[in-house]
Amino acid sequence: MYVEGVIFDVQRYAIHDGPGIRTNIYLKGCPLRCWWCQNPEGIEQKLQLMYFEFKCLHCHLCASLCPKKAIEIDENDVHIIKREICDGCGICSNQCPSSALKLVGRRISVDHLLEEIKRDTLLYDASGGGVTFTGGEPFFQPEFLKEVLMACKELDIHTAVETSGFVSREILSSLMKDIDLFLHDIKLIEDEEHRIYTGVSNRLILSNIRFLVDSGRRKDIIIRLPVIPTITDTDHNVNGIAEFLASLKLEEIHLLPFHDVKEKYERLGMPYKMTVHSAPSQERMKEIKERFEEIGMKVVLYG
The missing domain is CATH 3.20.20.70 (Aldolase class I)
Known part of the structure; x- marks a missing residue:
């Protein structure tokens, strides 16, 4: 089994x-x-994203890559993760150049x-x-x-x-x-x-x-x-x-x-x-x- x-x-x-x-x-x-x-x-x-703000380069690559559009950048350049729609695919964390995003699980x-x-x-x-x-x-x-x-x-x-x-x-x-x-x-x-x-x-x-x-x-x-x-x-x-x-x-x-x-x-x-x-x-x-x-x-x- x-x-x-x-x-x-x-x-x-x-x-x-x-x-x-x-x-x-x-x-x-x-x-x-x-x-x-x-x-x-x-x-x-479920698999979850951890966001380490102090590591973030604010390149916005994560938001552009997310297939679910679960990451938004507001007018103050703050990252907003819509965790209710994030499916833990890991695309954003795999591509984050500073490891500011980590997939847990x-x-x-x-x-x-x-x-x-x-x-x-x-x-x-x-x-x-x-x-x-x-x-x-x-x-x-x-x-x-x-x-x-x-x-x-x-x-x-x-x-x-x-x-x-x-x-x-x-x-x-x-x-x-x-x-x-x-x-x-x-x-x-x-x-x-x-x-x-x-x-x-x-x-x-x-x-x-x-x-x-x-x-x-x-x-x-x-x-x-x-x-x-x-x-x-x-x-x-x-x-x-x-x-x-x-x-x-x-x-x-x-x-x-x-x-x-x-x-x-x-x-x-x-x-x-x-x-x-x-x-x-x-x-x-x-x-x-x-x-x-x-x-x-x-x-x-x-x-």
Whole structure:
């Protein structure tokens, strides 16, 4: 069966997303709309243009080449990209002399992706590494992910999936046997707040974590908490998550501090809802770390 997926990056020599040296595959498309998303280019599954205004030579070649007339130049020489009609053909970005336009995303077959993955097998063998599927939300492309996971397991390559957990039980059940490690997000413990800041309920997410634990996969789960000032870093949220994780006897959590990526959103022509633009203080990160250590968890801090 020929299955094609959409990815937006392949990161080699990664060391923070699972054991050993890894290849991170970034899949496009996500059902959540987190206000603070650090990879907004992974939210939509379609191919998108990023516009780097500071690189632009204002030669207007892009506007003249676009077959859809999706790029206009206004009276102030400002480039206007009509993203609703852009089909991601890449003609403008391929011909842009200063690389001011970049096409984000590419369609790729399972076989071609495997060829990229297999380039690093010696590193996996030497370091105990493997492949991590991230995004976006990897489970958003379930058929593609399943085929790649199965192929990796046939090659005895360690697999990890970084996920929001917002995935149907049917899909999760059908893919979990080929996943060695789950890097599982928890963002907000209160359902109402989760709906506000991510656009979806957290009930399925929390239920899926329980399901994985009940399926005997407790030691294959690492929880990841994005630490967002005034949103996810409140005492109420941290304590609620700690109580939930303690009830499941989960062993490891990674704390991921917020970084402002407003420019990414602007380059993609996407709205940015965040009103907080500063990272959490080192003191607050330390306090949260100590709270999870109190319940016996191994805590990893990221910068």
